[in-house]
Every structure is written in C-alpha cells, then in structure tokens.
Amino acid sequence: MEFLISTKIIMAAITGAVLELDNYFIGMTLLSQPIIAGGIAGWIFGDFFTGIFIGSLVQLVWISPPVGAYVPPSSSAIAFTATVLCLNMSVLFEHKGFNSLMMFSLIIGTASGYFVGQADIWNRKLNTLILHFFEPAILKGSIWPVLAAQGLAVTAKVLRDSVFYFVIFAFGTGIAGKIYFSLPPDILKGLEKALWVMPVIGLAVIYETFRTKTGEMLHLALFIVFYLVLWKFRQVDPLFFIIAVAVACGLTIYNFVWNKRSS
Amino acid sequence: MDEKTVKKPIGPFDLIWSGFKLNFLHLAWNFERLQNLGFLLSIDNLLRKIYAGKPEERLAAARRHIGFFNTHIFFSPALLGVMARLEEDLPDDPPKAKELEIESTKMGLMGPLAAIGDSLFWSGLKPFSMLMGVGIIWLTKFTLNGWIWAVAVSLIIYNAPRVIIKSYLLFKAYYRYRELFSSIQKVKFQDIMKSLKVAGMGFLGAFTAVYFRGKALTLVGLRWLDTLALCGAFMVVVWGLRSKKPISFIFMTMVAACIVLAYIT
Numbered sequence: 133m134e135f136l137i138s139t140k141i142i143m144a145a146i147t148g149a150v151l152e153l154d155n156y157f158i159g160m161t162l163l164s165q166p167i168i169a170g171g172i173a174g175w176i177f178g179d180f181f182t183g184i185f186i187g188s189l190v191q192l193v194w195i196s197p198p199v200g201a202y203v204p205p206s207s208s209a210i211a212f213t214a215t216v217l218c219l220n221m222s223v224l225f226e227h228k229g230f231n232s233l234m235m236f237s238l239i240i241g242t243a244s245g246y247f248v249g250q251a252d253i254w255n256r257k258l259n260t261l262i263l264h265f266f267e268p269a270i271l272k273g274s275i276w277p278v279l280a281a282q283g284l285a286v287t288a289k290v291l292r293d294s295v296f297y298f299v300i301f302a303f304g305t306g307i308a309g310k311i312y313f314s315l316p317p318d319i320l321k322g323l324e325k326a327l328w329v330m331p332v333i334g335l336a337v338i339y340e341t342f343r344t345k346t347g348e349m350l351h352l353a354l355f356i357v358f359y360l361v362l363w364k365f366r367q368v369d370p371l372f373f374i375i376a377v378a379v380a381c382g383l384t385i386y387n388f389v390w391n392k393r394s395s
Numbered sequence: 396m397d398e399k400t401v402k403k404p405i406g407p408f409d410l411i412w413s414g415f416k417l418n419f420l421h422l423a424w425n426f427e428r429l430q431n432l433g434f435l436l437s438i439d440n441l442l443r444k445i446y447a448g449k450p451e452e453r454l455a456a457a458r459r460h461i462g463f464f465n466t467h468i469f470f471s472p473a474l475l476g477v478m479a480r481l482e483e484d485l486p487d488d489p490p491k492a493k494e495l496e497i498e499s500t501k502m503g504l505m506g507p508l509a510a511i512g513d514s515l516f517w518s519g520l521k522p523f524s525m526l527m528g529v530g531i532i533w534l535t536k537f538t539l540n541g542w543i544w545a546v547a548v549s550l551i552i553y554n555a556p557r558v559i560i561k562s563y564l565l566f567k568a569y570y571r572y573r574e575l576f577s578s579i580q581k582v583k584f585q586d587i588m589k590s591l592k593v594a595g596m597g598f599l600g601a602f603t604a605v606y607f608r609g610k611a612l613t614l615v616g617l618r619w620l621d622t623l624a625l626c627g628a629f630m631v632v633v634w635g636l637r638s639k640k641p642i643s644f645i646f647m648t649m650v651a652a653c654i655v656l657a658y659i660t
Contacts, residue, residue: 344593377598
C-alpha cells in the first residue's frame with residue numbers, strides 16, 4: 133500500500149481541521165467555506181487554480197445552510213479533501229489529463245464530507261457525555277469546569293478531524309490513484325463531462341433557494357441580456373459586469389419591493 | 396423608573412466581553428441541552444457582577460442557565476442582554492417566581508429569534524455572499540487577484556451585518572430591553588429577505604450566462620446543442636430539488652448519466 137507523508141500533508145491535515153472549527157463550532161464567519169478552503173489547500177500544494185476551481189464548484193452545490201439541529205455534510209471538507217487528493221494524485225502518478233481526475237477527487241471528497249458530517253454527530257453525542265461529567269462541578273459555582281468541558285469538546289473535534297485528514301491524505305492518495313488509473317477510458321470521459329455539467333447543480337440549488345416571481349423574471353432577463361452581450365463581445369470587464377447587474381437588481385428591488393410597499 | 400439614571404453593576408466592557416464569548420456558543424453543542432454550556436460561559440462574568448457577595452443567588456442563576464438553550468448564534472446577544480437585565484432587575488424573593496419569569500422569557504424568545512436568524516443569515520446572506528464570491532472567481536478566470544477580491548467581497552457582505560446586528564442587539568437588549576421587540580418589529584425583515592432573493596436571482600441570471608458562454612464545451616461538441624443540453628440539465632435538477640431529492644442523489648445521478656453519455660457518443 134502506498135503511504136505518503138510530508139510536511140505538506142501534515143500541514144494540510146492540521147489546516148483542514150482548524151478550518152472545520154469555523155464551519156459550526158467557532159464564530160461561523162464563513163472562513164471555512166469551500167472557495168476559501170479550496171484556495172488554501174491549493175496554495176499549500178502549489179496549484180492555486182485547481183484549489184479555487186474545485187472550491188467554487190463545491191461552493192455552488194453545497195451552498196444550503198445548516199438549519200436547526202440538522203447536521204449537513206461538511207462542504208469545506210469536500211473542497212479540501214478533493215483539492216488535496218487531486219493535486220497529490222497528479223504529482224504521485226505524473227498525470228496530465230486533469231478534468232477527469234478533478235471529478236474523481238470530487239466524488240471521494242463528497243464521501244469524506246458526508247463522513248465529517250456524520251462524525252460531527254458523534255462529537256455532539258460525546259459532548260452530552262462531557263456535559264454530564266462536568267455538570268456536578270459546574271453546579272458548585274466554578275467556571276473552570278465549563279471551560280474544561282468546552283476545551284475537551286474542541287480538542288476532541290480538532291484531533292478527530294486532523295487524524296481523519298491525515299489518514300485520507302497519507303493512505304487515500306495511493307489507493308484512490310490506483311482505482312483511478314484502472315478505470316476504462318469511457319468512464320474517464322464521462323467524468324470529464326460530469327465536471328463540466330456540475331455547476332448546473334449549483335446554479336439550480338441557488339435558483340431554488342432564491343426563487344420569487346420577480347426574481348424569476350429578473351433572472352431570465354439578465355440571462356438573456358448577458359448571454360447576448362458575451363456572444364457579441366466575448367469578454368466583459370468584471371467590474372463593469374458587477375456594476376451593471378447591481379444597478380439592474382437595485383432598480384428592480386426599488387420598484388417591485390420597497391416602492392410597491394410604501395405606495 | 397428611568398432606565399438611563401440607574402447605575403448598573405455591568406458596564407459596556409462587561410457586555411462586550413460576554414458578547415465576544417458568544418462566538419463559542421456552539422463549541423460544546425450537545426443533543427441534550429444544545430447551546431447551554433456556551434451560553435453559561437458567556438453570561439458567567441455578568442452573573443458574577445450582578446450577584447457580587449451573594450453566592451447562593453449566583454449558584455441559582457448558574458443552575459437556571461445550564462438548562463436547555465437554543466437560538467440563532469447571531470441573535471443570541473439579544474437573549475444575553477435580556478437575561479442579564481432580568482437577573483439584575485427581578486427581586487431575588489421569592490426565588491421560584493424569579494426562576495419562572497426568567498425561564499418563560501427565555502423560552503418565549505429563543506424560537507422567534509432563531510427563526511429570524513435562520514431566514515436572514517442561512518437562507519439569505521450566506522448564499523448571496525457566496526454566490527457573489529463564486530461569480531467574481533468565474534469572471535476573473537480563477538486568478539489569485541480575483542480570488543482575493545471574491546473572498547473579501549463575500550466576507551464583507553456576510554460579516555458586516557453580522558457584527559452590526561450582534562452589537563446592536565447586545566446593547567439594545569441590555570439597556571433598552573423593553574423597546575427591543577418593538578425595534579425588531581420595525582425592521583422590515585420580509586422586504587429585506589425579498590430584496591436579497593431578487594438580487595440573488597439577478598446575479599444568478601448573469602453568472603449563468605457567463606457559465607453557458609464558457610469555452611470548455613465538451614458535452615456534445617456543438618455549442619448550440621451543448622447550451623440546450625445544459626438548459627435541459629438545469630431543468631431536470633430544478634425538478635429534482637422540487638421533488639425533495641437529496642443533493643448527493645442528484646450529484647451521483649448526474650455523474651452516472653454523464654458516464655452513460657460518454658459510452659453512447
């Protein structure tokens with residue numbers, strides 16, 4: 133069995149585990165979101181483009197938020213694992229056909245994201261045990277047991293994620309690489325097509341999240357306008373693009389949401 | 396009694412420190428009492444000031460706040476402020492009445508605040524800010540500069556309201572807790588949500604055009620056929636989402652369909 137170990141892998145495992153904390157446990161500032169996690173993973177392994185590309189795909193598809201006690205798959209784990217595996221496999225096996233490899237890594241990354249989500253449920257069960265253990269001491273009036281309980285909970289989470297990432301990066305790369313290179317060419321072609329179609333899922337997810345009658349009309353209108361603009365000019369300045377869309381959205385919102393209400 | 400003229404045992408820095416600790420509200424989240432440990436940790440320094448020289452009363456307060464607690468993390472400062480104020484204002488005798496009042500207020504506030512927070516942040520600001528981030532990354536063709544802009548824009552869109560709302564609620568809830576809910580009611584959350592959704596749909600329409608006009612067309616090989624195929628795939632995914640199919644199921648089905656297509660073509 134192939135076994136990879138390097139400072140990059142250790143660094144990636146620790147970084148991934150620390151980023152995971154922001155996902156739900158500390159702050160929730162969105163620093164752990166896939167576009168950022170993917171970029172950081174890409175930077176660690178020296179290929180920024182792949183990290184950002186994978187991160188942006190994952191971001192679109194798994195944009196749905198955690199509501200209530202539901203524990204969703206970890207989108208940052210998906211982006212982080214997929215980027216690291218893809219870059220590691222491409223170096224280890226000196227592979228050049230990148231799109232199918234990216235898609236293959238995304239499939240493994242998705243599985244690992246679901247695993248991290250499931251493992252969060254185990255952590256929360258462990259937190260119940262931690263609460264019961266420290267409760268008698270907390271009820272005596274000291275704050276230290278509360279701090280100890282919090283510390284133990286976060287240590288368990290970081291340790292678990294670091295070990296998970298380390299195992300999947302160190303052992304998973306070799307196994308995944310062998311599976312990938314044993315796939316028939318037609319499957320690889322299929323994976324390439326899937327990578328190209330994947331953003332459609334994300335666009336549809338956001339469409340469903342934001343859907344309103346006024347929004348649907350605006351969506352269609354701006355799609356047609358910008359499709360024609362891009363067809364005619366091929367390239368649009370990003371700043372102009374954003375300002376143009378913001379003005380269109382602002383006018384629509386003013387006329388159909390705020391002005392309508394006040395009148 | 397005029398709320399302004401009464402000298403409080405709790406100063407603005409105590410409130411800020413408590414509010415800061417609310418960032419760790421989820422740290423020991425558990426299935427039994429959810430965010431209770433995080434809330435107890437946050438309110439502890441305020442309880443120490445309120446019940447200085449009254450250890451029995453402080454212990455009773457700690458017992459109250461180790462119970463069930465669950466609300467939206469960014470709206471929790473409102474509860475923190477109201478709880479601190481009630482602990483301070485309500486007479487210690489009879490203890491049962493104080494406990495009942497605080498417990499019922501806490502239970503009554505947690506749900507509505509969680510509902511506002513969930514819809515405003517999880518269903519509104521988060522997807523909107525991330526959509527902006529992804530859009531900028533695509534428009535700038537995955538460059539480092541573009542990524543830095545995307546990260547900055549999406550973090551500011553999401554975190555600026557987060558910090559403003561948290562600070563406002565914390566101080567308002569403590570210093571003017573009787574006016575808190577009339578102030579919240581005055582905010583047109585429904586209109587804000589609708590505006591966010593409309594703006595999100597607008598940006599989505601434009602970004603969809605960027606993606607559809609992308610040059611890496613490999614599905615069938617002909618641009619117009621590829622565009623049609625993408626439109627078809629989009630509609631199928633929308634149908635799948637409306638039929639409550641899980642995203643992982645849609646994702647794997649799409650991968651399988653692309654592999655089948657590769658064998659056929």
